[in-house]
Amino acid sequence: MSETMTGAEMIIRALQDQGVEHIFGYPGGAVLPIYDAIFQQDKVKHILVRHEQGAVHAAEGYARSTGKVGCVLVTSGPGATNAVTGLTDALLDSIPVIVFTGQVPTYLIGSDAFQECDTVGITRHCTKHNYLVKRIEDLPRVLHEAFYVAANGRPGPVVIDVPKDVQFAKGKYSRPTNAEHKTYHPKVDGDLAQIERAVDLMMKAKRPIFYTGGGVINAGPAASAALRELVRMTGFPITSTLMGLGAYPASDPQWLGMLGMHGTYEANNAMHDCDLMIAIGSRFDDRITGRLDAFSPGSKKIHIDIDPSSINKNVMVDLGIIGDCAHVLEDMVRLWRSGAHKADEKALAAWWKQIDQWRARKSLAFRPSKETIKPQHAVQRLYELTKNRDTYITTEVGQHQMWAAQHYHFEEPNRWMTSGGLGTMGYGLPAAIGVQLAHPKALVVDIAGEASILMNIQEMSTAVQHRLPVKIFILNNEYMGMVRQWQELLHGGRYSHSYSESLPDFVKLAEAYGAVGMRCSDPAELDAAIIKMIETPAPVIFDCVVDKAENCFPMIPSGKAHNEMILADMDDDIGSVIDSKGKMLV
């Protein structure tokens, strides 16, 4: 039975029918009918943000911590353009979000009307797909299709641009159906013959390694469960990208830590020297591979991904398996168990011996201090004091993000929200708000930098208004530390505009928002302060004053190979490590 209703009502009804409980948004002229429809119901709760970018990051945090589609509502023109950074962030990290944008009425499109912009044109390159709905008859189909497209295959952001006259128009609403999409049918089951070949290669491998990424998280808890089983059964070492942290428990002895530019010595060397690489839901991004023509030169490579365009994009592989990680991993587990599959134990023992030697290098070590708080130490203490709680971590972008990835250890998927692909400063606070909304009882901490946090600091109001007790843990080094580090490495220590001038007093700032402000600069007082932060039932800004000059190591300098890392204890002459070619890279 189809009901007659307005376009605006259809949008809200579709949200309800799709099981959406929360939508992040900001009103304006071109979405007033939708706001009116929101007002007249109470199933879908609207979270008013303070900037549309914040709305999209909040929806990303919501999506990443729940596995659901995050939803956003913004007005036309500036509302839509403010959402662009969030959309691009979600595209690069493959996060399912739907952004509804208001548009000027159809008869004004193209006339440079007030707050008109070509939203589908602008967002075509930063969405998985987008729609401009000019006819009310198309709206129900588009609404449901958008959820399908955002969540299936490789997930991503979808924009639905709805002109105001379409919001007012009446039409027949139809409920979601199971009808097949006309064109979009991602392949979820891997080819069994290829999976058998993969298992065969794994059996023969002498120096194997699993290299997993955000795709495993996106494939849901079943993928992480199957991964754990497979890794344990095979006895192979495993490393993961920044995006993949938590899919495999960091406390497990087979875990080598994160790989890549700021990955561990053991993970990167094992990637370089392995004879079989099993890449799962990872995409051979430049932060991971380092110098491409010296990337793991002696290995056979298996790549499992739901997106066929990921395979052979940056690195040619020997065996590509297209499918959902969860399905393929479950097949692998089944095959490994059923056949007389056994790893080459003797070779594996030698491989682990080599790995243990790399591990003994203790590449994440740092010089402790009694006078100043070392940022790594701060993250370690935060980890120790929160690990037994129901904790979610988000981050901003910079050194603090890398220290968080290195020193905060994740046992479960969906606990770690960071802007990996786009590297968006200002991501962490709104993302934390989204996470907290989805998990009201949990402890949600944004590990932040003093520069990044100012990029979306206005969302403090959102946290206070909606009583979302997020904790902002600022590693305040008074520098755009990652920029400063690169200037030290590449530009002769000329710290051009990377000093965080004229910082606000973060304690007073918190108080100005009606939140709680704290400051700590003494290592001896750190634990007590962190405990106090955790126990505060309100949003907190914690200004953790840390060592200003600390650099983030280990590091693969740009243009170098995995086995050419710089470690913290060899940083005397880091200015000369990167050659002119490397300087060209970002």
Add this chain to the structure above:
Amino acid sequence: MNSPVSPPSPYSSAIGKSNVETHTLSVLVDNEPGVLARVVGLFSGRGYNIESLTVAEVAHGEHLSRITIVTSGTPEAIEQIGHQLDRLVPVHTVTDLTLAGRAIERELALVKVRGKGENRVEALRLADAFRAKVIDATTESFVLELTGATRKIDDFVELMRGIGLVEVARTGIAAIRRGPEPT
């Protein structure tokens, strides 16, 4: 440990520009607004080449259009282009006609020549040899219509240059697979 390895790397071909090939891709799309912009934007955004592109609706009732693209790149890059196209939501199928082999490719050109005397006679003689039709004539000009493979049209235009070529309009390639099977 610091010896950068430079093996006969399996992916060096993806980086080098050595073995550039030209391929014809046939892309069947849902004829919805913006679909051409999506395809063209993909090429510009990812730095791929478009040598020729044609688009027209091919099944009105089903809202299907066929986009035929001639592109060039290494075999790896062209494989990547195919996957990137395939992942656009309104795309039904992508066929690399060059890989599939046995494809027919045709282009239509309108060629305007201007001249008097012997050049006029020569233009008609050549048109005849290439099986081009005269579709407009004045005392000092012809417009010739010619269909054929890209090479044939290139050759014809080249010959006309010497005898008063004014301008050319070309459609770009339409291509289809030979035999009973669909493209």
